[in-house]
Amino acid sequence: MWNSITDGHGAVTARPTWLEARAIAASAGAGAMLPPEPVALDRAVGRRLVDDLVTPIDLPHFASAAMDGWFVVGDGPWRVVTAGATAPAGGQAWPIVTGAPVPDAPEPGLPIAVLRSESGVVEDGLLRSTVAAEPRPDHHIRRPATEAGRGELLIAAGTLLNPAHVALAAATGADELTVQAVPSVALVFTGDEVVTEGVPPTGRVRDSFGVQFPALVRMLGGRVTGAVRVPDHHDETVAALRDSRADVVITTGGTGGSSADHVRAALLALDAHLLVDGVAMRPGGPTRIARLPDGRLVVALPGNPLAAMVAAITLVEPLLAGLAGREPVPTRVVRGTDVEGRAGTTVLAPYTDVGGRAVVAAWRGAAMLRGLAGATGLLVVPHEGEPLSLPLPWPISTGSPVEI
Structure with missing residues (x-):
């Protein structure tokens, strides 16, 4: 069931559940699928x-030597001759290198082989094998179609x-x-309070998106083709969305309802169609998905780090999958967790596997990344129904699979 919320202008809008928003994201991508x-x-x-x-x-498409040595015909010892256009006669050999073509036997039933360099010795032009078991018929010859x-x-x-x-x-x-196509992604980072290096002073925060989103987008199936930073200003936000050239535009921050949040208003100013205008999930509720008049898709993520990451992993991935013509990462039912959902809201939290149980990280506030950094996966707990799990898009170095 969809939840009703009131936007900043007093209009009642429908807020989908997390599962519904995920389906909308996948459908939006599939509807604009890029050609291979x-x-x-x-x-x-x-x-x-x-x-x-x-x-x-x-x-291989021709017979060849698998070793450096001599191509030999019949039983030894063999008289070493110069390689020619046809195979040597029985009792003869010629030097050969790995990968060189091997001719057919000069007579039906006459055995041929390659004797390895280390298994033979030449004295007075006569080659003898120094290993009793070598060569066997067809020894060290790569025959056509063997692979x-x-x-x-x-x-x-x-x-x-x-x-x-x-x-x-x-x-x-x-x-x-x-x-399959790899959708192009343009990043728009918003926020007056963000600093990009060093320890931020009081009232400012360190940028956590610019350092990770290019890699994250790649892991989710896209490629970043550009990134800009804009202050919390309506006109500059509109210009950044308008001028970003990519299949998908991902924004961070500015999705709330305060006087400093301009992304939703900027989308409406560009006549965007809001496909998802907030999601009944926590964290990440202010996430929005829109389609601009020229067909570009926009995913507006919240400004809190964990909220943005959770929304990207769970909603950007199916959108990019649809654009590329592949299936989204599947969810799995999780057994062994005591986490409960909240009425009308899906709870998403990083978890680790402990003895076959999904243990939710202690650090799972919307602004915290510590729990996600050491997590096994994302736990998705609807207000009713079975908890689900989504794998993280990066390799996990510790833990074992959760019991499912």
Whole structure:
């Protein structure tokens, strides 16, 4: 059920639950989904593959030596000859290096192999093996299609590409891969009280957004293309929103209802459509999601650090996922927690796993980051129903999975 609230102008607006706001964010992104794009292999790592990669050739596509040594035909000892266009005759050998093509046997049924450099010795032009078990037929020869045959699926669509994936793609002859788009994000940081270095004096606060949001946005599936800081001033806030060139604009601060908060009014001045005008969640209730007339999406986050982080992790991520054409990070039901929701409000809190139980951090006030810094995940506790868990977008170095 949606909650009714009154805005600063006396109009009654609907405030969705956290689950509803998350669904709206995902839908807004999906409605403006960006097209996939082809990228060169060296830019594909960390991107999500759109189409299955099927190899058009055998891997390997020709027989080759797996070791430096000699290509030998038949039984030894072997007379060493100069490599030519055709295989040596039985009882002959030629020097070979790793990766060099290996010819077919000169006669059907005649064994061929590669004898390793360290397993042979040449005296008076005659090669002898120094290891009794070497070589066996086909020893140290890489045969075609031993890794994959032509037409075989190598990388499934939807895979998050790693360096080994792109190297494998290169082996098939690919020069580029089609990957999901990465939405561009512009950051707008508001606030007269913010300082960007050193210890802030009384009445001022240290910037906690500029140092982390570029990395956070990347972890959530976007790429930051610009960032500006604006004072608590209506016209400058309007200009920053108007002039930010990106698929998504994320603002921090200025979402409340005081005389110093201008983001909502700036959005309305730009004829933005408010998709989410506050959320029934704590912390992060003043979060807003809007669409500007030119199609850009805006996520306005609160100014308190934990509130902004919680809102970004839980609401920005599904919006970016929709734009990229992927599914949002799924929630999971959590067992083993005594935290209760509040009437009409979803409580979000960083937690750690202790013996299979979700223990909420002691430091979970809207302005506190200490609890989140050491958390296992985010606990989502609706006013009714089962608690849920969302993973954090960064690796967790301690703790074990919560019992689910």
